[in-house]
Amino acid sequence: MYFLNTDCDAFEDPGPQRSDVGVFIEDADLVDWHAKMQVKMPRVFLPDEKVFGKETTQHRYGTKLLAYFDDDKNKPMRATVLGSRWQLEERLPGIPPMCADYREPHYTILIGGQLSQIGLMDAHDIDPDIGWKAVGPYEPSVNPDYDALAQSHGIDTRPRQSKAPTETKQEQKKKNGKKKTDPSTTVCKFWLKGICNRGDRCRFLHEKERKPSETAMVLHKYINCDNCGKSNPQLRCACEVAYYCNSACKADHLFEHESDCLRTKMICADVAAEKEGANGDEEICEIVGSRSNDGASHMDQCCSICLSEPPINAFLLDCGHAFCYECLRRYQSHVARDMEREDRRNLCPTCRQPAPHLEKMVIEKALLLSGKANAHSDASKKAILLNSALAELDKVSDTETPHTLIQHLVTKAEIFQKLERHEEAIQIISRVIELQREADEAIRMGDEIFSNMNHYEARGMQEEFELHNELLADLLNKGKMHLKMRPDDVIELYLSLAQCQESLKDHGSALDNYMKLWSLEEVQSTLENSGPSQRKLFMGSSRCYYHLGQYEKAIKIGQAAIEMNKHFPGIHEYVALSQLASGDAESAIATSANAVLYEAPWDKGNKTKTLDLHNKMKSGH
Helix, strand or coil, X not given: CEECCCCCCCEECCCCCHHHCCCCCCHHHHHHHHHHHHHHCCCCCCCCCCCCCCCCCCCCCCCEEEEEHHHCCCCEEEEEEEEEEEEECCCCCCCCCCCHHHEEEEEEEEECCEEEEEECHHHHCCCCCCXXXXXXXXXXXXXXXXXHHHHHCCCCCCCCCCCCCCCCHHHHHHHCCCCCCCCCCCECHHHHHCCCCCHHHCCCECCCCCCCCHHHHHHHCCCECCCCCCECCCEECCCCCCEECCHHHHHHCHHHHHHHHHHHHHHHHHHHHHHHHCCCCCCCCCCCCCCCCCCCCXXXXXCCCCCCCCCCCEEECCCCXXXXXXXXXXXXXXXXXXXXXXXXXXXXCCCCCECCCHHHHHHHHHHHHHHHHHCCCCHHHHHHHHHHXXXXXXXXXXXXXXXXXXXXXXXXXXXXXXXXXXXXXXXXXXXXXXXXXXXXXXXXXXXXXXXXXXXXXXXXXXXXXXXXXXXXXXXHHHCHHHHCCCHHHHHHHHHHHHHHHHHCCCHHHHHHHHHHHHHCHHHHHHHHCCHHHHHHHHHHHHHHHHHCCCHHHHHHHHHHHHHHCCCCCCCCHHHHHHHHHCCCHHHHHHHHHHHHHHCCCCCHHHHHHHHHHHHHHHHCC
């Protein structure tokens, strides 16, 4: 938000700062604001709000809060209250403020190790299923640095004792037969992993004889602090993709890193939930309107197109009428080509009720099966699903609808690629590229004909105008113009072709196709503005240069990819291999160490690969 007035320049409200920790809005100020909001919005701000009154009931410092992302109980978000502050509202001339005094109360919170804020009203909603809820009592030592700030403002950070204590933790441990851990004789498990950020303040042992694991502290000497750039940072962020010298550097880098931090944690949570919920024997969801050969509902019907009884390879529409699969497909194709027909929607031939587009629905089902295969680690089950997807696509192999034809071919090439049938994938992709050339030529001819028509019309040359009008109509009827793909789809097409050629060890041809993307004028602006596409292009080119023995180019273009996204799986590999092959073993070890520390913390399989890569670089082969 921004705050504007006539006496000062505009400035951006930076959100909660370290100076806001331990500071709470005065009760009288908050009650006065609420009274004004009751006048302004009486239906929203009710008189009996529990948080307001003669004395407000704000959450205390250290109170634990809980909410659920997208109301999904499997995606909890936890935060800790560190204070409350006024969030300033943008003030514009002639526009009344949304809130009283152009401000709204917010809690300063600690979430994911970062400072953030939430609306005070969101944390006190009377609906138990909405907003943030207090789920934990006031606790000390939320964060040593923040506790010190809170104490400087007079906040008591000692634990609050309940009025009627039930059973102490020591009694519970004794009851459960657990032995109390003695910090003076126990080695800190976080220090062993190289991620203890308490240093000398840690109550557990930091034994000098026992070295931290090499995946942490030893590798830190190869990286720099993400805030100040100093080497050998000792503190790792909870998201596992950022490293700092100390907590001060981490706090200074807070707002720059916050979005990446939260996004990484969400990816990790989604991956964990996806693995937990994966079920290899789960039934494949059928698309609405999927045909069935076993149902009795259409066995007593005949196809109203060819009068076959029962319909051959029957397809049952939602309206209850059944048709031969091939009859219905040809009928829809005929309707789509009939230019004199005003209503070319897909309707039931019998009752004229809306019907699904058969070819598109089959392709969507193939995409569903292909996507389902991605979730399986079992190669045999994955192959079954992919082959089922190919069987679906074979039903529309002779489609004439331009858009459906392109989608059909691209989907089929993608499935062949997943099945490692790369030669067949290359044949299909080459056909799509040829269709793109035909589409470009048709568009060029169409532009030329249209330009000539304007010329003839302006000069009253009616005969030539009518002739060119017929040529344009004939060109449109052929439908080749509609085969044209979007620039981002063209980029993915060439990337897929190059990847298939790489899989067949044809690195020269693959590199040619990677480089061809830079020369295609139609995709230049899209490619320049698409980070993921550029990253794929750089990574693929780096791989090809390495296999072709051009190590300097492989290193240079691979480092460009790392600068774009150093967390992407496999992005460091060919840079390290090229450095080793060119005789720079020290740089190769440093690059592989970066791979271990930065690449995809949510991907345990990739973590194993990066460790193997690092060991390979250390051994020198």
